Amino acid sequence: MNLFLANILLALLWVSLSGVFSPANLLFGFLIGYLALFVSRRAFAPSNYFGVVERLVRFIFFFAYELFLANLRVAYEVLTPRHNMHSRVIALPLRARTDFEITALAILISLTPGTLSLDVSADKRVLFIHAMFAEDEEEVRKDIQNNLEARLLAIWRQQPSQ
């Protein structure tokens, strides 16, 4: 977290020194500050910051790709005249524990291929989802747990490996 503040400070310093106050320049300053901090990372105590940023960026790209696939698949299903869907309501045991983790996972599930989160059980252990292309129930469950949930939780749970 301290490194994040240092990064913002570096970005502001870059903006004030270059004298152009625009969002694009602020973003550029943030990137340069991040690079500078990354190069000198051995000077600080081991921190989760670089790992979190790297995994977050990877996750955003992974998710954008999934969102693209989701739209292609649903569009194909809508445009072809016959319904060859296999829809099911599936119970998905959760590894996410806090409210924030469950909310994030539910939102992301709603936006990815053929799945829609319906409700969380009152004890927060099971998420019920409606899946559109679920010939094999177990396969859908494994896919969400190993890809989406594991990657999402790893963003802030995984510890630095220095």
Place this chain on the structure above:
Amino acid sequence: MAQNLSAFLMFLGALLMFIAALGVARMPDLFTRMHSSTKSATLGVGLIMMGAAFHFGEVGMTMRAVAIIVFLFLTAPVAAHMLGRAAYFAGVPLWEGTLSDALRGHYDRRTHRLLSDETVQEQLTEGDTAS
């Protein structure tokens, strides 16, 4: 160049919204209709907003477009979740092609609480048929 990109993005967004609306019009049951409307419509509005931001090319406009996109990506799944839950609870029928329904019997009709597997198992062994 920026104008062409903006027009192309907006066209793509409109196409996605058309597909979403087509899905809402011809999918067989409520839940598959919601699949179509949450995914395609959010991405469609996002693309249109990006196109408008490219067209005007101003800072305030870009900020507004980003704000709308972020807001839609946060709220569309929440709206779908609330509506899906309410509809299931109110007894809207599922499509006859639905293969299995893990939710059946998990709702407590009186308190509106959703039970997880273990609790339902306990109730069923007590000989009390939920739902």
Place this chain on the structure above:
Amino acid sequence: MILWLTIGFLVAAVLLCLFRVARGPSLPDRVVGLDLLSSVTVGFIAVYAVVSGEMIYIDVATVLALIAFLGTVAFAYFIEKGGMPWRKT
């Protein structure tokens, strides 16, 4: 030219949404139609802002995007807490 095609697709989307709103068969189905209709309207306003060159319309789209979500949530709450006129019990 491509802008008119864009508007054409949006008009078709509005008509399809209205078809679902009119057809039903249940209240949640109509609400899905209305929800999508509001999204399409947000997109429509943004396209109109580009066509007319007036940036101020984008503010209208922002407000509509905020309000539409509240509308859907209110409907969902209403459906869950009792208004089920299509059920014969």
